[in-house]
Amino acid sequence: MGTQKITLAKGLNMGLRKAMEDDPKVLLMGEDVGKLGGVFRITDGLQKDFGEDRVIDSPLAESGIVGTAIGMALRGYRPVVEIQFDGFVYPAYDQIVCQVAKMHYRSKGRYKIPMVIRIPFGGGIGAVEHHSESPEAQFAHTPGLKVVACSNPIDGYWMIQQAIASDDPVIFLEPKRQYHADKAELDETATPEPLFSSRVVRQGSDVTVLAYGPTVKTALSAAEAAAGEGKSLEVIDLRTLSPLDMAPVLESVRRTGRAVITHEAHVNLGMGSEVAARITEECFYSLEAPVLRVGGFDTPYPASRIEEDYLPDLDRVLDAVDRSLEF
Amino acid sequence: MPVTTAGFGPDLVEVFGPSQRDGGPDLIQLLTPEGERVHHPELDLDFSAEQLRGFYRDMVLTRRIDTEATALQRHGELGIWAQLLGQEAAQIGAGRALKKQDFVFPTYREHGVAYCKGVDPLNLLGLFRGVDHGAWDPNENNFGLYTIVIGAQALHATGYAMGIQRDGDVGTGDPDRDAAVIAHFGDGASSQGDVNEAFIFAASYNAPVVFFCQNNQWAISEPIERQSRIPLYQRALGFGFPGVRVDGNDVLATYAVTQAALQRAREGQGPTFVEAYTYRMGAHTTTDDPTRYRLNDDVEHWKLKDPIARLEVYLRRNGLVDDAFVDELKQEADELGHHLREGCKALPDPKPMDMFDHVYAEETEELRVQREGFASYLETFEGGHH
Numbered sequence: 001m002g003t004q005k006i007t008l009a010k011g012l013n014m015g016l017r018k019a020m021e022d023d024p025k026v027l028l029m030g031e032d033v034g035k036l037g038g039v040f041r042i043t044d045g046l047q048k049d050f051g052e053d054r055v056i057d058s059p060l061a062e063s064g065i066v067g068t069a070i071g072m073a074l075r076g077y078r079p080v081v082e083i084q085f086d087g088f089v090y091p092a093y094d095q096i097v098c099q100v101a102k103m104h105y106r107s108k109g110r111y112k113i114p115m116v117i118r119i120p121f122g123g124g125i126g127a128v129e130h131h132s133e134s135p136e137a138q139f140a141h142t143p144g145l146k147v148v149a150c151s152n153p154i155d156g157y158w159m160i161q162q163a164i165a166s167d168d169p170v171i172f173l174e175p176k177r178q179y180h181a182d183k184a185e186l187d188e189t190a191t192p193e194p195l196f197s198s199r200v201v202r203q204g205s206d207v208t209v210l211a212y213g214p215t216v217k218t219a220l221s222a223a224e225a226a227a228g229e230g231k232s233l234e235v236i237d238l239r240t241l242s243p244l245d246m247a248p249v250l251e252s253v254r255r256t257g258r259a260v261i262t263h264e265a266h267v268n269l270g271m272g273s274e275v276a277a278r279i280t281e282e283c284f285y286s287l288e289a290p291v292l293r294v295g296g297f298d299t300p301y302p303a304s305r306i307e308e309d310y311l312p313d314l315d316r317v318l319d320a321v322d323r324s325l326e327f
Numbered sequence: 328m329p330v331t332t333a334g335f336g337p338d339l340v341e342v343f344g345p346s347q348r349d350g351g352p353d354l355i356q357l358l359t360p361e362g363e364r365v366h367h368p369e370l371d372l373d374f375s376a377e378q379l380r381g382f383y384r385d386m387v388l389t390r391r392i393d394t395e396a397t398a399l400q401r402h403g404e405l406g407i408w409a410q411l412l413g414q415e416a417a418q419i420g421a422g423r424a425l426k427k428q429d430f431v432f433p434t435y436r437e438h439g440v441a442y443c444k445g446v447d448p449l450n451l452l453g454l455f456r457g458v459d460h461g462a463w464d465p466n467e468n469n470f471g472l473y474t475i476v477i478g479a480q481a482l483h484a485t486g487y488a489m490g491i492q493r494d495g496d497v498g499t500g501d502p503d504r505d506a507a508v509i510a511h512f513g514d515g516a517s518s519q520g521d522v523n524e525a526f527i528f529a530a531s532y533n534a535p536v537v538f539f540c541q542n543n544q545w546a547i548s549e550p551i552e553r554q555s556r557i558p559l560y561q562r563a564l565g566f567g568f569p570g571v572r573v574d575g576n577d578v579l580a581t582y583a584v585t586q587a588a589l590q591r592a593r594e595g596q597g598p599t600f601v602e603a604y605t606y607r608m609g610a611h612t613t614t615d616d617p618t619r620y621r622l623n624d625d626v627e628h629w630k631l632k633d634p635i636a637r638l639e640v641y642l643r644r645n646g647l648v649d650d651a652f653v654d655e656l657k658q659e660a661d662e663l664g665h666h667l668r669e670g671c672k673a674l675p676d677p678k679p680m681d682m683f684d685h686v687y688a689e690e691t692e693e694l695r696v697q698r699e700g701f702a703s704y705l706e707t708f709e710g711g712h713h
Contacts, residue, residue, distance in 0.1 A: 027493075053493055059531055064482055064524030071432075071486020074471075077493070095521070098476050099483070106460040109473055109685040119343075143686050167688035196691070243691035
């Protein structure tokens with residue numbers, strides 16, 4: 001098996017295929033995941049190869065998709081459901097936070113819900129309302145759920161398989177604007193990093209920049225631009241939002257003394273708030289500046305003609321870096 | 328000229344008025360409130376004397392579970408209790424129609440079905456006492472944990488049924504293998520999106536599931552008229568599967584109808600909606616006061632339809648039970664009551680540290696740190712608190 005260059009969409013598709021080959025109990029379910037291959041084509045070709053009983057085109061009902069998947073998990077299956085767009089997850093919110101998240105606890109471990117809820121998240125694709133949301137904090141705030149976000153094709157391939165193998169329910173966030181953007185070299189024989197771990201993706205010494213999902217690329221671009229001005233940014237891809245893997249973050253911030261976190265979600269009570277609090281608790285004496293957050297504004301996601309102004313971009317990240325360095 | 332919609336919908340008085348208090352013309356009944364056996368062309372089962380006495384015993388014991396638990400709540404031993412008084416026939420009829428391999432997805436009121444499935448009723452009390460969220464093992468008796476969010480379990484039942492389909496445990500002809508699922512809920516739940524979505528999924532995939540609605544007329548204080556403009560069982564047709572209305576105070580009819588519906592499911596013929604037309608004689612739970620929202624006249628009317636009394640009349644009239652049987656049963660009920668009273672008080676309180684258990688199958692480092700931190704904190708108190 002050689003290496004090949006793949007997109008995130010392809011990585012996820014290959015990862016799902018591998019998981020289905022490895023375990024006959026893995027099922028895919030969602031709106032349009034069968035013949036169409038999903039609106040983003042992530043499940044392309046899987047129904048053809050695994051049949052309608054394993055790649056299930058569902059009625060147009062999100063609560064129904066998640067709720068019936070719970071029942072299938074209780075019967076011993078490992079359902080992977082696709083929520084077509086982030087803003088469509090809310091009809092299933094009760095099933096996710098009241099049922100999926102709590103069943104293991106409620107049953108003292110007798111029920112296992114090894115279920116993955118895939119959600120294409122974030123903006124930047126010029127979509128209409130409800131198609132560009134970042135609901136991660138709502139799920140990370142729910143005990144019993146685990147929440148991860150992939151940012152690149154290689155992670156997409158490995159993380160989806162690891163999420164499916166996990167005995168806990170996983171909210172799996174996929175940055176939709178990266179689906180077909182960049183290609184990377186996949187080595188299927190490599191050993192992946194653990195699912196619930198963050199990773200330093202660029203080393204630096206002046207400021208630690210934290211990101212996940214779509215903003216990892218933004219952070220890396222900012223680091224590249226900053227390097228031209230003689231500033232050295234360390235970029236960490238958080239990858240897992242619940243649990244948070246803070247060890248590499250704390251190690252980095254103790255070294256740099258400065259941290260900026262960026263995400264597309266609203267700043268108010270977003271992941272950045274939690275990360276900033278934890279850094280403050282753990283690195284208080286190492287900090288040279290307060291932890292700064294660069295995120296979406298506390299507005300509903302705006303009309304797409306102005307979404308570029310809403311989304312944190314390279315300049316806003318660099319501005320925060322400069323403010324941090326000025327303290 | 329004003330537009331009129333007359334003639335386009337059912338007349339509410341016709342559907343819900345006094346003429347329908349007996350369930351309407353489509354009500355399936357095998358035993359009248361007066362204890363007379365009536366016959367039905369398709370569901371005329373032969374019940375053995377033993378079976379009939381069994382139904383009677385089950386209903387008496389189920390009522391005892393309910394009255395003991397209600398008393399325990401009044402004594403402050405339970406925080407709350409969801410009463411089933413008046414719904415014994417609906418639950419025992421449905422519960423006894425189940426086979427070992429059938430799986431139950433209950434609400435929080437299915438004490439009689441739990442009893443039929445072999446769950447120790449003492450285990451039901453823990454949830455209401457606040458010592459756990461349900462202490463029984465769902466996979467031991469194929470009886471799921473109580474679900475409090477209204478109607479959420481209808482989807483779990485449907486998904487589980489889809490799992491049974493995928494396992495090939497439907498329509499094999501092997502009576503010990505073919506399995507079905509039953510989802511219990513009330514008339515209020517019929518308004519929930521999840522229940523309607525469950526109907527759609529079950530119909531679309533032909534899932535082996537029986538939707539068993541105990542229409543007890545009241546969703547706390549909201550009457551059935553606030554949930555539906557048509558008799559509930561008629562909704563099923565709109566989803567593409569059969570709906571039947573059975574006298575929920577008639578254990579024979581409830582048993583016969585549920586058994587037929589479960590058998591359809593096991594054979595691979597898909598879902599059925601069973602509306603057990605009954606009445607909640609008590610409150611929704613021990614916290615509400617039904618005298619605020621309903622007429623005493625209604626309650627008195629339904630008292631005459633008592634499910635236990637009518638079967639007792641039938642049994643006595645036909646010489647199927649005697650005083651000795653009834654005395655023995657009373658003694659059995661007393662023993663059950665004692666078991667619940669003493670057992671409830673003896674249920675151990677959970678330890679504070681128990682709250683950290685089973686949040687995840689694979690515990691997170693974050694939670695481990697919180698657990699240890701709280702343990703250390705508790706250690707600072709004299710004698711320890713955990």
